[in-house]
Amino acid sequence: IGALAFEDAPVKELILPDSVTAIADGAFYACKFLEKIHLGNSLVSLGEGAFADCFALAEAILPATLQTMGTQVFSGCKALTLLAVEEGCEAFSSAGNCIIDANGVLVAGCSTSVIPADGSVLAIAPYAFSFATGLTEVSIPEGVTEIGEGAFENTGLTTLFIPDTVTKVGKHILHGTKLVSLYCGSASQPVDWHIKWNFGLQIPVIWGYDNTCAHGETRHEALDPTCTAEGSYESVVYCSDCGTELSRETVT
Numbered sequence: 001i002g003a004l005a006f007e008d009a010p011v012k013e014l015i016l017p018d019s020v021t022a023i024a025d026g027a028f029y030a031c032k033f034l035e036k037i038h039l040g041n042s043l044v045s046l047g048e049g050a051f052a053d054c055f056a057l058a059e060a061i062l063p064a065t066l067q068t069m070g071t072q073v074f075s076g077c078k079a080l081t082l083l084a085v086e087e088g089c090e091a092f093s094s095a096g097n098c099i100i101d102a103n104g105v106l107v108a109g110c111s112t113s114v115i116p117a118d119g120s121v122l123a124i125a126p127y128a129f130s131f132a133t134g135l136t137e138v139s140i141p142e143g144v145t146e147i148g149e150g151a152f153e154n155t156g157l158t159t160l161f162i163p164d165t166v167t168k169v170g171k172h173i174l175h176g177t178k179l180v181s182l183y184c185g186s187a188s189q190p191v192d193w194h195i196k197w198n199f200g201l202q203i204p205v206i207w208g209y210d211n212t213c214a215h216g217e218t219r220h221e222a223l224d225p226t227c228t229a230e231g232s233y234e235s236v237v238y239c240s241d242c243g244t245e246l247s248r249e250t251v252t
Contacts, residue, residue, distance in 0.1 A: 001027045003047065008032070012056075016040040023050045025070065032056060039063050052076050053131075062099065064088040069099070069107055076131040080110040095120065109135070111156075117141035124151045126170060131155070140166070147173055149194075161185070161211045169193040175200045183209035 003024040014028065014037040025047035028034060034054045043063050048070030051057060059082040060074060066089055074080055084094040092099055096114035098106050104122035106115065111134025115121055121141065126148030129135055136156040140147075142163045149170030152160070157177045162169075164185030171194040174182075179201055187208040198205065232252040 003027060004029060006031060012036070014038065016043065018042045021045070023047055025049055026052065029053060041065060044068070046070060046073050048072055049075060055079060058082065060084075061086060062089070062092065062094075067091045069101075071107075071125065072127045072130060074108055074110065075127060077110065078131070078133050080132075081112045081134075083108060083110045083113070093120070111135045113138070115139060115141055115144075119143050122146070124148055126150055127153070129155050149173065150175065152177060159183075161209065163211070166190075167192055169197040171196040172199050173197055177201075179203060182206065183211065185209060185211065 001020060001023045004026045006028050007026060008030045010033055011031055012033050012035050014034060016039050018040045019042065020040055021042050022045045023043065026049045027047065028051050029049055030053040032055050035056045035058060037057065037060060039062065041063055042065055044065055045068040046066065049072045051074050052072055053076035055078050057077045058079045060080060062085040064086040066085065069092065083097045083099060085092045085099060092101055094100065095116045097110050097112045098115060099108040100106050100121060104120060105125050106121045106128050107125045109129045109132060111132045113129065113135065115138060121144055123146040124144065127150045128148065129152050130150050131154045133154065133156050136158060138157065140162055142165050144163065145165055146168040147166060147170065149172060151173045153172055153174065154176035157179055159181040160179060161183040162185065167190050180203060182198065182201065182203055183206045232250050235249045235251050237247045
């Protein structure tokens with residue numbers, strides 16, 4: 001399927017025959033009504049931005065035959081919550097709604113992604129999570145050494161910790177986010193971090209931050225009621241050290 005072949009087409013479901021082995025760059029770009037895709041059993045390559053800005057796409061299961069995958073394949077797919085590759089694929093694997101290549105590079109994620117902390121991810125590819133607007137928090141595990149250009153641009157992230165194992169960072173990795181807290185494990189900016197890695201952010205970077213926490217201290221967020229009507233409120237307990245939410249209960 002050629003580049004931009006179905007750009008902005010009003011399709012709702014895509015079923016590819018097994019004769020299709022390649023989808024070129026932007027082939028289904030901005031198909032805003034596309035909800036379901038079935039990629040057949042012979043697909044070998046996915047081009048850059050092949051399904052970018054398919055706002056209604058909720059699930060993407062990649063076939064085991066896939067060998068190559070461009071950047072930003074699912075960029076802007078705001079409804080995407082399930083992202084995986086079939087078992088038996090030699091070039092890619094999936095875990096936590098992340099697609100990871102054979103070299104340990106996380107090449108694509110979505111709003112529900114959880115980066116595996118088992119050592120399988122060594123790097124985050126350029127634009128891997130770009131425009132995943134529902135992604136509000138992510139934990140970058142120890143062992144990740146590189147974060148590519150624009151990796152988290154225009155996501156919903158508000159807080160981020162970058163461990164001291166990350167020695168190389170591309171530019172604009174957080175461009176377009178509304179980050180309010182940014183912590184780094186390194187004592188100072190490593191030499192191989194791009195000078196514009198945090199371009200556009202108006203908040204200070206806290207260097208040398210220790211992200212280990214045993215949740216030994218907690219506090220209760222209590223707010224006085226603002227109305228007299230019947231209803232409910234959220235009772236939240238969270239760590240006073242790292243801010244992690246520990247429990248949430250709806251009280252009526």
